[in-house]
Amino acid sequence: MTLLTPQVHLPPSPEAEDHGELTRLLFDGDDRERVHGMWRDLIAKDTFRHRPGLGAAERAALAYEWLRLVNDTAGEAERLADDPRLLAALHEWAAIVDGGGGLCTVASIHYNLFLGSLLDHGGAGHRDLSDFTALRRTGTFLCTELDHGNDASALETTAELDPETGGFVLDTPHAGAQKFMPNTSMTGGPKSAVVAARLLVGGRDEGVFLFLTPLSDERGLLPGVRVRRLPLRTGAPVDHCLTAFDRVALPREALLESEHGRLDAEGRLRSRLGNRRKRFLHSIGRVTTGKLCMSGAAVGATRAALAIAVRHGEHRLVSGPRAGERIPVNAHRSHHGRLLRGVATAYAMTFLHRAVLARWAFGRTSADAGERADAERLVAVAKSWITWQARDITVECRERCGAQGLFAANGLSEFPQYIEGTITAEGDNLVIWVKAAAEMLFEHQPPRQDPEPPGGVERLADVRHLRGLLARAEAVWQDRARAALRRGPSGDPVERWNGASSAALEMVSVHARLQAADAFLTAVGRARSPEAGELLERLCRLFLLQQLGEFTGDLLADGHLSADQVRALPRLLDDVLRDLAPHMTELVEAFDLPREYLDGIPMAGPGPVALAGHCTDHAADGVED
Numbered sequence: 001m002t003l004l005t006p007q008v009h010l011p012p013s014p015e016a017e018d019h020g021e022l023t024r025l026l027f028d029g030d031d032r033e034r035v036h037g038m039w040r041d042l043i044a045k046d047t048f049r050h051r052p053g054l055g056a057a058e059r060a061a062l063a064y065e066w067l068r069l070v071n072d073t074a075g076e077a078e079r080l081a082d083d084p085r086l087l088a089a090l091h092e093w094a095a096i097v098d099g100g101g102g103l104c105t106v107a108s109i110h111y112n113l114f115l116g117s118l119l120d121h122g123g124a125g126h127r128d129l130s131d132f133t134a135l136r137r138t139g140t141f142l143c144t145e146l147d148h149g150n151d152a153s154a155l156e157t158t159a160e161l162d163p164e165t166g167g168f169v170l171d172t173p174h175a176g177a178q179k180f181m182p183n184t185s186m187t188g189g190p191k192s193a194v195v196a197a198r199l200l201v202g203g204r205d206e207g208v209f210l211f212l213t214p215l216s217d218e219r220g221l222l223p224g225v226r227v228r229r230l231p232l233r234t235g236a237p238v239d240h241c242l243t244a245f246d247r248v249a250l251p252r253e254a255l256l257e258s259e260h261g262r263l264d265a266e267g268r269l270r271s272r273l274g275n276r277r278k279r280f281l282h283s284i285g286r287v288t289t290g291k292l293c294m295s296g297a298a299v300g301a302t303r304a305a306l307a308i309a310v311r312h313g314e315h316r317l318v319s320g321p322r323a324g325e326r327i328p329v330n331a332h333r334s335h336h337g338r339l340l341r342g343v344a345t346a347y348a349m350t351f352l353h354r355a356v357l358a359r360w361a362f363g364r365t366s367a368d369a370g371e372r373a374d375a376e377r378l379v380a381v382a383k384s385w386i387t388w389q390a391r392d393i394t395v396e397c398r399e400r401c402g403a404q405g406l407f408a409a410n411g412l413s414e415f416p417q418y419i420e421g422t423i424t425a426e427g428d429n430l431v432i433w434v435k436a437a438a439e440m441l442f443e444h445q446p447p448r449q450d451p452e453p454p455g456g457v458e459r460l461a462d463v464r465h466l467r468g469l470l471a472r473a474e475a476v477w478q479d480r481a482r483a484a485l486r487r488g489p490s491g492d493p494v495e496r497w498n499g500a501s502s503a504a505l506e507m508v509s510v511h512a513r514l515q516a517a518d519a520f521l522t523a524v525g526r527a528r529s530p531e532a533g534e535l536l537e538r539l540c541r542l543f544l545l546q547q548l549g550e551f552t553g554d555l556l557a558d559g560h561l562s563a564d565q566v567r568a569l570p571r572l573l574d575d576v577l578r579d580l581a582p583h584m585t586e587l588v589e590a591f592d593l594p595r596e597y598l599d600g601i602p603m604a605g606p607g608p609v610a611l612a613g614h615c616t617d618h619a620a621d622g623v624e625d
Contacts, residue, residue, distance in 0.1 A: 063102030064188030114139025207276030
């Protein structure tokens with residue numbers, strides 16, 4: 001059976017250099033070529049096109065082939081691992097390859113978690129990294145255990161100091177301490193791991209540290225290393241495994257040391273940090289950059305899904321209002337309205353990601369501990385919001401493309417599954433929002449203003465006024481959470497937090513959207529052409545009107561909105577959708593996807609869609625058996 005759509009010729013997409021001001025604003029302005037150019041050019045190559053018929057094992061092996069192309073393109077692996085913007089940009093572009101596939105996963109693990117951890121703990125000055133930078137050995141990261149996920153600070157793998165050799169004995173004490181989901185099989189060639197294990201010195205538990213551990217060589221797994229493949233999971237065909245150690249001997253230099261902890265010649269731990277939990281968090285500091293990478297991957301996948309869905313909607317013809325008339329499905333508000341809402345959110349996600357990256361690049365080197373903590377929290381809040389939005393939007397895009405969107409060759413069906421992984425990776429979204437909520441409940445102070453007259457309906461056209469209303473909604477939910485916490489039973493901290501957590505999480509949700517709105521407004525202000533600035537402002541208005549809908553009751557009750565304004569909101573939202581509809585293609589063309597990538601997706605092209613071997617057929621519209 002072959003699925004077809006009628007042939008309608010569209011004008012070619014503009015080349016990258018002609019995308020204009022929207023593209024410049026989306027992709028780091030004048031730094032666009034340095035940060036994004038080589039990754040965009042890389043995924044344009046034929047080797048990254050969809051390959052029908054590959055099994056899971058073949059796709060997992062392909063991810064490592066692609067990783068070597070990434071390594072060749074990067075040139076300096078250490079520079080890539082040490083540059084958050086360059087690393088996150090790699091994830092933005094790699095995420096669109098093969099529906100997310102395994103490339104993002106193995107690249108994130110090798111460059112960020114593995115090589116990045118080595119660089120953060122002394123780097124090339126303390127050990128030879130050439131096997132890893134040249135990819136003669138692929139790096140992996142072993143932290144999570146079967147019994148310990150979000151409570152990884154309680155993990156049970158041990159590395160005991162051997163007083164006779166001065167080295168360590170790495171051991172998995174029971175089945176629940178097996179490392180869960182690292183890519184430790186022989187797929188991809190020899191591997192080494194950074195292993196999180198509890199350092200034991202003379203019977204003392206010094207907390208969790210990282211240990212560089214060879215896992216395999218050209219002949220297979222090394223003695224004492226046990227690896228068992230896990231069943232295939234959805235979303236990323238990677239060689240996920242259970243990994244255990246049976247008293248594996250490691251040399252003294254295997255311990256990754258820095259200011260958080262060093263062993264002296266007598267085996268005494270010297271640390272500037274006061275407790276084991278702080279030492280652990282310092283050890284796994286690369287998880288914060290990992291959150292930025294997951295956000296980048298979700299942003300890239302979202303933009304690609306929208307571009308495919310919008311292009312398909314332009315040439316997918318349906319019956320028009322007159323006999324014999326055919327019109328694009330994008331002509332219908334019920335269709336383009338949902339996509340435009342996704343486009344507005346995708347722009348907000350992108351601008352927020354850029355702002356958070358800049359904040360982290362500054363905060364991670366700041367001597368101010370408070371600044372660094374604020375930056376880390378913002379990274380976590382943004383990661384959760386961005387990846388949750390990505391899941392919703394990619395599901396919507398698939399749905400708007402009907403049955404054809406279900407086929408992997410059309411580049412949509414695997415995006416939601418891949419994004420599920422980003423929601424859990426580097427900290428489960430809900431868990432990291434709970435942590436942020438607890439911190440923000442008293443540390444964060446949203447702007448508070450005395451109520452002013454709401455004014456007329458026309459005020460709701462002012463994006464800065466809409467932004468102010470969203471800020472007031474954040475203050476409302478913080479007040480609710482604080483009040484709920486005070487009402488809770490003083491002798492039961494769990495129940496006390498339970499009573500406040502729902503309102504506190506809503507506060508974080510509004511805060512994330514407010515940060516996205518601020519980043520969006522900053523981009524509007526940076527537009528060099530009035531036309532681009534006006535179009536972006538309308539798109540920002542759409543984004544803000546969407547966010548405010550659920551808070552109209554509170555804003556009305558507190559005098560920030562009038563009854564007439566609340567009644568007018570649905571009409572205003574529809575008006576901005578009407579005004580933006582003619583620009584929908586322009587808005588997604590600014591996502592700058594390589595023409596070669598789009599040409600490789602049958603549904604994204606102007607001709608009939610034929611999925612049997614990607615051949616075309618000029619039969620009538622519909623389904624041909």
